[in-house]
Amino acid sequence: MKRAQHSHFIMQVTSTDEKISKQKHRLQRKNTLIAYSFIAPNFLGFFIFTLIPVVFSFVLAFMSWDSFSTPKFVGLDNFSKMIHDTTFWISFKNTFLYTIGVVPFTLLISLGLAILLNKKLAGVKFFRTAFFFPYVTSLVAIAVVWNMLFHPTMGPINQFLRMFIANPPGWTTSSQWALTAIVIVSIWRFMGYYMILYLAGLQSIPKELYEAASMDGANKWQQFKNVTLPSLRPTTFFVTIMLVINCFKIFDLVQVMTDGGPGRATNVLVYEIYNEAFVKFNFGYASAIAFVLFVIVLGVTIIQFGWNKRQEKA
Amino acid sequence: MKVWQKVLATAAVAGVALSLGACGNGSDKDSSADKSGSKKTVLKVTTWNYATTPEFAALFKAFEKEHPNVDVQQVDVPADDYDTKVTTMMSSGDTTDILTMKNLLSYSNYALRDQLVDLSSHVKDIDQGPAADTYKMYKVKGKTYAQPYRTDFWVLYYNKKLFDAAGIDYPDNWTWDDYVTNAKKLTDASKGQYGTYQHIWRSTIQAIAAAQNDKNLMDPSSYEFMKPYYERALDLQKSKAQMTYGTAKSTKVTYNSQFEESKAAMLYMGTWFMGGLVNDTNSGQTNVEWSIAPMPQKSSNGKTTTFGSPTGFAINKNSKNKKIAQEFLDFCSGEKGAKVMAKIGITPSYRNDAVNKIYFATKGMPTDDVAKKAFNPDKIAVEFPVAKDGPAVDKILQEEHDLIMVGDETPSKAISNMQSRVKEELK
Incomplete structure (x- = not known):
């Protein structure tokens, strides 16, 4: 029961x-x-x-297509064409040089600015806004103004330089200097945005860490090296990845400032993709270059992740 | 259902919904009812900057007047995006009846890629009259896919006041050497006044050199014929008789401002600028006193050779109104259309005495005999030949042009680069 x-x-x-x-x-x-x-x-x-x-x-990327006819499968033809295409290699080299020029300087300058503007100063908000301004300004306006600044004879930059050297560079009108000019404008444009990211990073570091460090007798430099930098590592990691990806994607500034010129001096990968697709109607070949660009960016990002992990463990 | 199945299903449903929506919108209105209730055939034409390109509205109105049962409508696109947009329309099977061929490069793209109706047999039968030479420019592999309505060719504009002030006779039958000598004389650095302005397009050197030497820019066997033209331009830059290429390009100088504000005493440019000058004078934007002369020549044998390119209408192979579209093409490219355009200062392809008379009767047009002679050159060579690899070759030629004009490469070096790069491209 x-x-x-x-x-x-x-x-x-x-x-x-x-x-x-x-x-x-x-x-x-x-x-x-x-x-x-x-x-x-x-x-x-x-x-x-x-x-x-x-x-x-x-x-x-594995086809030949002019946007009108039916795409034709061509296997790896687009990729083998790329190997012998001098314009592709020039744009490849230019993209790399551009990235190498922009990333470290932008990192350093935006970190420097963030540290300077993280203090309680009169007018600090004004300066923060001022440095952020380039990032939200219309790109075309930026290009026009910088082209005037860079003007080889009448531009203020060269007028200033002429006080020290007899023959200042021709900037956007010279194939040796055009890429440098684009790099300078890019750094100026990007730094405000990454400065904001660094500011956020700086403000999230607990004050106690600095107090403890100064109690232990650490001077400002030691505090920066042993407290600030390690605490900012996640920010730096994010900033680096975003910067590198943005650099590989550079197109707009080149298009409006130099049109890839003089000659092919500022031709970059994305500009080349655009040319192949929308000027020459080689959509297959353009896609193949885009694919290569994707693989490069992916590769660089994976390397950075690996490096970050190792740093975290150390 | 697994997650991915759900996602796919959702996407599929959404896709169907979207395509149904598209069908709803896609029912093409080929006819519209007017007030009286009778149905009108709608003829759609692609245009650029409709509001500021007066020939479109003028031609449409004139055609509608002759064909009261037709309603011509524009599919307007901003000029800078025109080729990209029309290409996109074509590749998605758009049915806009008439496509305006803004330049020969894009014409070759559409024609060689089988997007346009073949008009070869039709144009053989019509009266091409004085436009016959322009019709030839549209020949591609023996076939014609468009009918020209305007032919712009290059002439030399000059500022009468600045010539008078320098005590120089107005240009007539000039050789290039005359042009260089006088450009230097007309230069006054103290006033910031240049003798001449050369725009940054590669055609300002390459197309005129090819025209006057009877060469084809698609043939890379030798581009040596360009050399004297480049050397003259570099000489003018060096002696400050013309603005440097670098300045013009980096500060995006417009040729209109250079000429209209009397910053340069001469300018060689296409005939489209005549209408522009007349308009700007009438609207009070400029008070420059100007006229035109023939392009400077290689030698002074009295013959004038220049270059130019047509603007024309073509019929979309997907059009549902091909017959009326054909009538529209014939109207615009024939004498009737030519007269409509001449009245508003546009250079028609069909230029006979009657048309020219209307053209020069427009208020503000020059009236001297040299100008009339310039408007009737002995030969107008095509600016750039129609070819499948045209855009790629054009790009190479522009890049090397860049390098010569900024002084990074000598003409000889750049010309040999052009030859090898174009050969490589055409392989």
């Missing part, structure tokens, strides 16, 4: 358990659906306007 009762009890328990789990399951499913419905609009946009074109472009 007792036993029967007991088993009956168990049965009841399991049935309520089942009910609860079923209910839970339903609730979970409902929640998931709601969540998906929230993601859907964004994801749809991503799916249609990003994912499909990316996949399409990847496939195109």
Whole structure:
């Protein structure tokens, strides 16, 4: 009797358990659906306007297509063409030089600015805004103004330089200096944005660390080296990755400032992709270059992640 | 359902919904009802900067007047994006009836890629008249896919006041050497006045050199013929008789401002600038007193050779109104259309005495005989030949042009680079 009762009890328990789990399951499913419905609009946009074109472009890299006729499969032809294409190699070299020029200087300057503007000074907000301004200014306006500043004879930059050297560089009108000019403008344009990121990083460092360090007799430089820099590592990591990716993507500034010229002096990878696709109608070849660019950026990013992990462990 | 299945299903549903929506919008209205209720055929034409390019509205109106049952509508695109946009339209199977061929490079793209109706047999039968030479420019592999309505060619503009002030006779039958000598005389550095202005396009050297030496820019066997033209330009830059290429390019100087504000005494430019000058004078933007002369020549044998390029209409192979479209093309490229354009200062391809008379009767146009002679050159060579690799070659030629003009490469070095790079491209 007792036993029967007991088993009956168990049965009841399991049935309520089942009910609860079923209910839970339903609730979970409902929640998931709601969540998906929230993601859907964004994801749809991503799916249609990003994912499909990316996949399409990847496939195109192995085809020959002029945007009108049916694409033809050509295997690795586009890639073997690339190996012998001097313009591709010039743009490849220019992109690398540009990245090497921009990344370290932007890092240093934006960190320096952030440290300077992290103090309680009169007018600090004004300066923060002032340094951020280039980032939100219209690119075309930037290009026009800088082209005037860089003007070889009448530009203020060369008028200043002429006080020290007889023959200042021709900047955007010289194939030796045009890329340097683009690098300078890029640093000026990017530094405000990364300064803000560094400022946020600096402000999240607990004050106690500095107090403890100064109690231990650390001077300002030691504090910077042993407290500030290590605490900023996640910020630096993020900033470096974003900067490198942005540098490989450079196009707009080249397009409006020099048009890839003089000659091919400022031709960069994305500019070359644009040319191949929209000027010469070689969409297959352009996609192949885009694919190479993707692999390079991915490679560099993976290396950076690996390096960051090792640093974290150390 | 697994997560990815859900995602795919959602995407599929959305895709279907979107395409249904597109179908709803896609039902093309080929006809519209006017007030009287009778149906009009709608003819759609691609245009650029419709509001500021007066020939479109003028031609459309004139055609509608002759064909009251047709409604010509523009599909307007900003001029800078025109080629990209029309290319995109073509590759997505757009049915806009008439495509305006803004330049020969894009024309060759569409024609050679089978986007346009072949008009070869039709243009053989019509009266090409004085436009016959321009029709030849549209020949590609023996076939014609467009009919020209305007032909702009290059002439020498000069500022009468600055010539008078320098005590120099107005140009007539000039050789390039005359041009250089006088440009230097017209220069007055103290007033910031240049003798001449040469715009940054490579055609200002390469196309005129090819025209006057009877060469084809798509043939890389030798570009040596450009050398004297480059040397003259570099000489003018060096002696400050013309603004340096670097300055013009980096500060995005416009040729209109150089000439209209009397900063340069001469300018060689396409005939489209005549209409522009007339408009700007009438609207009070400039008070420059100007006229035109023939382009300077290689030798003074009295013959004038210049270069130019056509603007024309072509019929989209996807058009549903091909017959009326053809009538529109014939109207615009024939004498009737030419007269409409001459009245507003546009250079029609079809230029006979009657048309020229209307053209020069426009208020503000020069009236001297040299100008009329300049408007009737003995030969107009095509600015750039129609070819499949045209855009790629054009790019190479522009890059090397850049390097010569900023002084980074000597003409000889750049010319040999052009030859090897174009050969490589055409391989």
